[in-house]
Amino acid sequence: MHVLQWIAVQADDVDEAYRTVGSNLDDMLNPDYQSGWFDWFVVGGGRWNVGESDDFSEAYTEGKTNMIIHAGTDKDKFVERINLAMESRKAEFDRYVEHTDISIIDKVISDYNPHQMNFEHFQKLYELKKVIDMAYGEWDFNSYFFDMDNQSTNTKYLLEDIDKNPDVWYLVPVDFHF
Numbered sequence: 159m160h161v162l163q164w165i166a167v168q169a170d171d172v173d174e175a176y177r178t179v180g181s182n183l184d185d186m187l188n189p190d191y192q193s194g195w196f197d198w199f200v201v202g203g204g205r206w207n208v209g210e211s212d213d214f215s216e217a218y219t220e221g222k223t224n225m226i227i228h229a230g231t232d233k234d235k236f237v238e239r240i241n242l243a244m245e246s247r248k249a250e251f252d253r254y255v256e257h258t259d260i261s262i263i264d265k266v267i268s269d270y271n272p273h274q275m276n277f278e279h280f281q282k283l284y285e286l287k288k289v290i291d292m293a294y295g296e297w298d299f300n301s302y303f304f305d306m307d308n309q310s311t312n313t314k315y316l317l318e319d320i321d322k323n324p325d326v327w328y329l330v331p332v333d334f335h336f
Contacts, residue, residue, distance in 0.1 A: 175328035204333025230325035243302035
């Protein structure tokens with residue numbers, strides 16, 4: 159599966175923003191990294207950066223920076239993109255809530271066996287787990303946005319800072335595979 163996420167990062171220019179995001183994500187692919195939810199990625203937008211040619215080989219070309227948004231150049235577009243990401247995240251959250259059966263908690267508690275997992279509960283627990291993950295702000299395929307500088311899916315600190323320092327903030331699109 160693929161998902162497009164917008165990664166906020168501070169940099170001196172668009173090329174540094176591109177390289178910083180790529181380098182940090184490469185580090186996260188380390189097997190020792192505990193929150194590695196993706197198995198590969200394309201900085202620059204990947205399949206979302208095809209253009210009119212519909213040539214997917216072109217989409218995966220290294221170094222594509224045309225989709226990167228600089229807050230100092232177009233703050234409105236920067237904030238609009240973040241808000242669209244938050245709307246997408248909220249829609250995912252609502253979808254999980256709709257399929258969450260909280261009565262499973264009583265069953266998990268009453269059936270808990272420390273010697274073995276109860277596989278019957280897994281499917282019903284998945285939606286609840288995703289609701290909890292999203293409420294905690296865990297970064298995963300449902301996030302649509304990640305503030306790399308603050309290590310957060312929360313936009314609060316970034317949005318406060320772009321009012322003071324818009325020239326250092328960039329949004330870098332990344333096509334994640336998971």
